[in-house]
Amino acid sequence: MITKLFTLFLFWVNVFSINIKDLNLPPEHFVYLFNSFPDIAESCSKDRNCPYKSFLDRKACWGYETDCNPKNSYHVRPRCPGDHRGWVKSKQAQYETFYTQADFGYVKEQIDELMVMCEASIPDDSSLECSKYLRFCRGRNLLLNFTGLLGRGNNLRYKMDILGPGQIGGHCNFYSDRLMKEAEHMSALQSWAPEFVNFIKTPERPIKDGKCDIVIEKPTYIMKLDATVNMYHHFCDFFNLYASLHVNSTHPTTFSKDNHILIWETFTYESAFKDAFKAFTVNPIWDLKSFRGKVACFKNVVFPLLPRMIFGLYYNTPVVSFQHSCLLQTAAELFIK
Known part of the structure; x- marks a missing residue:
């Protein structure tokens, strides 16, 4: 754990160099940033000109953070009646597999694997x-x-x-x-x-x-x-x-x-x-x-992650069995959100 924390420390740069207006995020994504980095949220709170105050004091996370409560995550749960048999052992496993293959669960997997x-x-x-x-x-x-x-x-x-x-x-x-x-x-x-x-x-x-x-x-x-x-x-x-x-x-x-x-x-x-x-x-x-x-x-x-990874994202993405129409509905919901 000490080794891991020290290594992560070496990837950080000084916080004082950050100007929140230089961060390239859609406004609605600042709620995730503030939850991940409380110092940035505090800086916005103290700055009367911070344009993102409406996103303070709200619980939200992408889904890959270690302290992310699933009810606060960005994840859109698929609402599909597709048959899971032959793919996974249960309906819940079907949802979890989809999350790992085609959602922020894939990001979490990469983070957890870091060596x-x-x-x-x-x-x-x-x-x-x-x-x-x-x-x-x-x-x-x-x-x-x-x-x-x-x-x-x-x-x-x-x-x-x-x-x-x-x-x-x-x-x-x-x-x-x-x-x-x-x-x-x-x-x-x-x-x-x-x-x-x-x-x-x-x-x-x-x-x-x-x-x-x-x-x-x-x-x-x-x-x-x-x-x-x-x-x-x-x-x-x-x-x-x-x-x-x-x-x-x-x-x-x-x-x-x-x-x-x-x-x-x-x-x-x-x-x-x-x-x-x-x-x-x-x-x-x-x-x-x-x-x-x-x-x-x-x-x-x-x-970065590469375009043709085995079981990667976008290209070569395996997706656990769902009915095709429901899969499109779920993809549309993720995009719209």
Whole structure:
């Protein structure tokens, strides 16, 4: 427990840097934010100009929080008479399975699965934790060496060798056996295994000891995209990025748009659906050309849930048996709410 709490502490930034007006949330979502972060609620309460006072002093939670009472959660219970037999043992299990597969229960599952892979001893150390099968990872003070991209051209997409052995790492207590055990989903868009199997413990602290050509101060989301020319496939990316914000929600700045997004390919990002990224960042979208030939260090970096995970979200989503019409009704209710 102490290790877990210390690791989470290293992912936090100072509360004084938060301006509630900079948080990118629909107004009705502030009730969930206030319940998760009482300090933010108190700040709003004391600020006569806070526009979200109507959402104070109300109980609400997304459903993945450890102290979330189900009656206060965002979850919409399916009202469907579909037959559960052959799928699960009871009607209640049918509801619970649907919640885990296609609701915030999936986020809770990722949070519950988080394992420390690289443990910091002091704040200047590196740290890394990942969910099962390395589907979601987040780290601090990590080094990524992109010198191997020199001479490889601009046709790098869906490649599993962007990083070679030792080209990603940090100074920490590294649990290599634990990480390798979770590297089973070795595929370009299913997990971050192709990258993290190359992780090493560096002899020096990358940022403090000056081992970086460039240091990225702002939180950075590194993304491997599905087909950006197709709305369905590209929204696999946006859907999972939004879910990853919740998996990573140890601090309210999770919902700030002052961050960076780095696309894990050398193609310049372009898509008819590119405006969807404006919901996540106010900064230009990067690609790997920005870092070719450089050793880059990231103070806060997130490797989000990927678009083609096995039994993932949106793509490859298994859904326990419901009558089709009722499933559509439930999906519509979730969307409207």
